[in-house]
Amino acid sequence: DTGVSQDPRHKITKRGQNVTFRCDPISEHNRLYWYRQTLGQGPEFLTYFQNEAQLEKSRLLSDRFSAERPKGSFSTLEIQRTEQGDSAMYLCASSKPRSSYEQYFGPGTRLTVT
Amino acid sequence: AQSVTQLDSQVPVFEEAPVELRCNYSSSVSVYLFWYVQYPNQGLQLLLKYLSGSTLVESINGFEAEFNKSQTSFHLRKPSVHISDTAEYFCAVNNQGGKLIFGQGTELSVKP
Numbered sequence: 001d002t003g004v005s006q007d008p009r010h011k012i013t014k015r016g017q018n019v020t021f022r023c024d025p026i027s028e029h030n031r032l033y034w035y036r037q038t039l040g041q042g043p044e045f046l047t048y049f050q051n052e053a054q055l056e057k058s059r060l061l062s063d064r065f066s067a068e069r070p071k072g073s074f075s076t077l078e079i080q081r082t083e084q085g086d087s088a089m090y091l092c093a094s095s096k097p098r099s100s101y102e103q104y105f106g107p108g109t110r111l112t113v114t
Numbered sequence: 115a116q117s118v119t120q121l122d123s124q125v126p127v128f129e130e131a132p133v134e135l136r137c138n139y140s141s142s143v144s145v146y147l148f149w150y151v152q153y154p155n156q157g158l159q160l161l162l163k164y165l166s167g168s169t170l171v172e173s174i175n176g177f178e179a180e181f182n183k184s185q186t187s188f189h190l191r192k193p194s195v196h197i198s199d200t201a202e203y204f205c206a207v208n209n210q211g212g213k214l215i216f217g218q219g220t221e222l223s224v225k226p
Contacts, residue, residue, distance in 0.1 A: 042218050043158070101208040107157040
């Protein structure tokens with residue numbers, strides 16, 4: 001396994017701009033999760049996919065956030081009209097069939113909104 | 115709703131001393147329990163997990179955690195810590211479904 005990868009690792013953007021992050025899960029992992037982690041806090045769940053279907057979205061995921069996993073492989077998380085409060089680490093995780101509770105995390109994308 | 119409480123935000127300890135990081139959870143259903151470790155500027159690594167069976171689980175690097183259903187706790191322990199154990203530790207629960215619910219984290223600082 002090559003592990004979960006995320007791109008970019010760091011992103012600095014100005015308030016009001018749109019940003020998109022990518023996550024590549026471990027191959028053959030059918031579930032993919034997005035979490036957000038702010039400084040000094042534990043990760044908070046945003047959304048998850050099983051294959052290409054988005055099964056759950058948190059109330060934290062405002063209408064400025066959208067996530068896709070079009071072919072059931074990689075996923076993208078887009079934030080429109082970024083705000084300073086969006087500054088955080090965005091973590092992606094994946095899990096394999098019949099072991100969905102055991103999630104493997106990527107290195108994260110650190111977003112700074114100025 | 116499920117929740118996880120890590121009772122200590124920071125735990126300073128000297129090298130080779132024992133340590134306990136406390137975690138309590140609330141859930142009305144059976145859960146799976148996890149400890150993750152996060153080193154600076156890195157993602158989370160699974161340290162150990164409780165799914166079922168023996169209530170005492172161990173990791174390869176000397177950590178152990180004990181599931182206590184009556185006290186709804188899953189405390190993490192190590193009898194002798196090393197400088198390299200310095201990191202943020204997160205307790206998490208999963209209700210056999212999708213998302214993980216994390217605690218606020220405990221910063222373990224091991225001093226020489």
